[in-house]
Amino acid sequence: MEFKYLSILGSGSWGTALAQAFSKRFKNVYLWGRDQEIIDCINKNRENKKYLSGIKLAENIDASTDIYEVFDRGDIVIIAVPTQNIRDVLRKINFPVRKPVISASKGIEIESLKLISDVIYETLDIEKELIFVLSGPSFAKEVALGLPTAVTLAGNSETGEKLQNHMNTNTFRLYLNDDITGVQIGGAVKNVIAIATGASDGLGLGNNARAGLITRGLFEMTRIAKLFGGKPQTLYGLSGMGDLVLTATGELSRNRTFGFLLGKGLSVEKALEEVGQVVEGAKTVKAIHRLIKEKNIELPISEVVYRVIYEKLSPKEAVGILMNRQPKREEL
Template sequence: MEFRNLAVLGSGSWGTALAQAFSEKFENVFIWGRNPEEIDSINKKRENPRYLPDIPLKKNIQGSGDINFVIERGDIIIVAVPTQSIRDLLKKIDYPVDKPVISASKGIEIQSLKLISDVIQETLKIDKNLIFVLSGPSFAKEVALGLPTAVTLAGEINLGEKIQSKMNTSSFRLYLNEDIKGVQIGGAVKNVIAIATGASDGLGLGNNARAGIITRGLFEMTKVAKLFGGKPQTLYGLSGMGDLVLTATGELSRNRKFGFLLGKGLPVEKALKEVGQVVEGVKTVKAIKRIVDEKGVDLPISDVVYRVVYEGLSPSEAVSILMNRQPKREEF
């Protein structure tokens, strides 16, 4: 299997950053986007001014609004669009897909409570061994700038080794992992925990509180991973702890910023508007709420995030609820 060209679905910050990062390893990178102005800017100005302003894009990156044009030309396909729109987007593909598909999106489909890998397999009807997941601590801007980044590539190990060999660059390092479910849960649930840490920082609760939320949030992530058949130890790697620390503390984090604005007293809609991009944790926490209700699992941090975002609970009241829970043993 020869990998000469790359297809990227999604011309937002993450899709564009991945196209930029991998452009040195492929002859051509074809990137699909739904916004004609963005695609025109990528092709003519070599820039994505809305999402990654002032970062010149490589000359072998070509944008298109025709998804089948992009799919047909890529030997590897990366999916980097908002999670809740993936199913509808993939249904538009007429070209038969029999090549590796890598999900770089993070979240759980709300309606079905399915992971993205399952949505891809159902929609494209491809061999599950062709489906991979890319996840880990990776802000789009830093990836696009070529700053050192290490992430996890999860999926079938033999084909995974070939993809890893092809896509490793001098600044973007891939580590292989076969636990595709655990890797996806890490990438999804960490966004919910990042909203909580952002709110804590917005309230001015200090470093101790932030560390406590991150640590107990990691425990919640492992509990969800087990429900989906993932391995808890996966959550201690790049796609779990690594991504959680970055998203919960980094200034470029949309989820943390959203939570921070809530902590400062902004209403949900105003906070979302100020962030200006998709805040995946807002959608993911809906799925987590359904999991809590259906499975009866105890996820206290995720629960109060849901109540703050959707039920009008104030961040300060959320803190009180968490701090006054029944004392218990520390579990791992």
């Protein structure tokens, strides 16, 4: 396989940041988005003013609203669109795909309770060995600025090594993992836990509470990973614990910020408006809520996050529910 051209679906902050990060490793990077104003701004001004204002983009990034052209041009395709939109976006691709497709989106499809890799396989005419997942502690702004970042690339080892060797840069390092399921669960569920830690911080509950939520949140992530057939140990790596710590504590985290605003007393609608971008955890928690009901699985942090967002439970009441649960042994 020869990799000269990269295609990225999604011109938001993450897709644009990945285009910038990988621009030094490809002759051209083709970026697709729906918003013509964003596309024009990238092509004319070398800037995504809406999502990554002030960051000068590389000259070899070409943006377009033509999804067929962008998808077809790349030797590798990265998907960086909101999780719940991926199936509809990929349905537009009506030709066989014989090149690696990498999901850089994080979440679980609400309607089907399926992971993104499964959605890709069901929607595209593609072999499973060509489907990969990119996940880990990586704020888009820092990636675009060229700050050191380490993430996980999960999928087939043989092709994965070729991707790793070609896509590694001196600021963006990829570690291989064959547990594509566990890696996706980490990337999806950590957003829900980050909403909880943000709400805790918004309530002023302190460092002890935050550490407890992160640790017990990691347990919930491993429990869900096992339910889907993933390896629990995967969640102790970059795509699990690494991403959880970043998203639950970092000031650039949309999910943490959303939770923080809820903790400060804003309504769900006002908090979402204030964040101004997709809060994936607020959608993923719907899928987790369905899992709780259908699989009779205990995930108390995720459950109260769902109730705060969709059943008008106050963050303060959520704390009371968590702290007054039946005493039990610590499971690891």
